[in-house]
Amino acid sequence: MEQLLNTLYVMTQGAYVRLDHETLKVEVEGSTQVQVPLHHLGGIICLGNVLISPGVIHACADDGRFIVMLDHVGRFKARVVGPTTGNVLLRRAQHKALDDSQKTLAIARNLVAGKIRNARTIVLRGAREAEEKEDEAGLRETANRLACSLSHLERSTAIEEVRGIEGEAARTYFSSFARLIRADRAAFTPKGRTRRPPRDRINALLSFLYALVLTDCLAAAEGVGLDPQVGYLHTLRPGRPALALDLMEEFRTVLADRVALTLVNRRQITPDHFEERPGGSVYLNDSGRREVAVAYQKRKQETVTHPLLERAEPLGMMPHIQARLLARTLRGDLPEYPPFTYR
């Protein structure tokens, strides 16, 4: 928890990850491509056809490092989890809070407030940096509408209302997302938010980044002993990591959207990094995913001051800190869940 460790992304198809004493080796066609001491790593993410030795799996399970298997486009497939540890009392409290409409409302409302504030921060930054008057005006208008959502949120008295405000705020935000893009608008203007599958380049980029953020939020929830499936804002569905999705709301704009915008606006990501499939679905290609993974890792290393801890920490630590604060709220240590907000 004290330090942000690196995540190793193995993306080369057919790569073999094995352990040589305390060192991890990634071999491709029999020759070692990467060598990294295991204790430098917080976890390993494998994309697609990557082989991983039992030795690596055991060592990671022992030390609480995560191993996540994604398919070749970054969809979550599986993760390695060690023995069930942690706190059954916390999990009980997590379930009990779900049966208490006031507690559910308070947690969900604060999560959404964090999300809206962070979205507004990005929009206002976009307005300051806008090159066209029209974009600036549009973004300011969006910021005002997000501010309105925030004040509606304060008066909300039911979880359905909170969900409604969240949905509306998300639509408002995405409707002006195109105004945040300054480079190659012809190639990078999104047509709203499309998922399953993404149908334009921006959506392909965001979907991949959200998968990475979700993986980190899952690890954060697991790390503090929370049940990642029991969430408050997201309704329970078999197989859905509702709590990890809840935690992610505060981080979508900060960790994913920001990275996507920077990559596009600095022309680090170009149309060459994507492929279009028959019928109109769009995915990042291999070199695109590499570019994004590196940028995401860098973003996680940037330090910010946590609003409650009042201490500079890497952005990548924030999901862990928030999971901890949620656990503390559920166990009655904190009167209310304080979401992560940044300036």
Add this chain to the structure above:
Amino acid sequence: MEDEDYTIAGFEPVFLSALEHYSYCPRQCALIHVEQTFDENIYTLRGRAVHQRVHEVDSFSEEGVRVEHSLALWSNRLGLVGQADLVEFHEGVPYPVEYKYGKYRERDIEHAAVQLGGQAICLEEMTGIAVPKGAVYCHNSHRRYEITITSELRSKVQAITAAVRAMLLAGELPPPANDKRCRNCSLNAVCMPSAIGDGSKARSLVAGLFRL
């Protein structure tokens, strides 16, 4: 089954290590033994490296003194369980030695002494031989502090054991100390003493959340 009897009757066994944790900070004790969180920092990692040597179960004799490493200890009377890093047998009389590592300061010895007192009580019950003394060994200074197992120490062990048991059964977490104890505490990041405090910081942060 003895272990099951304890839990069924609501008579939780108390770990010897919990005595020191509780003596130092009840919340630290609860974080480890109630919440089952354990956070590693440089001190605990070093500690683990030291312990790996001490914690190999074996026994040998040196200059007529039999030495047992990692000896399992228990007291049915107090409901204590745990392990001694090292027990020396001087002419048959047990002499427990508790290893401490990291920035262990002399003023923290009083907390280790409670754990040692618990070990002495266990050894007395297990062997039927009075245990008048033991020692706390500080790994960084390579010093042994001899501790006399006084009747005051014995009552303190008894009182703290009862307090730990009550805490385990209640399953609750005491508020953070938020004082100088927190500075070197390995659980600082988990405990969040200054962020949690009395909850007022979080309350005002949340109150300001909806206003721009």
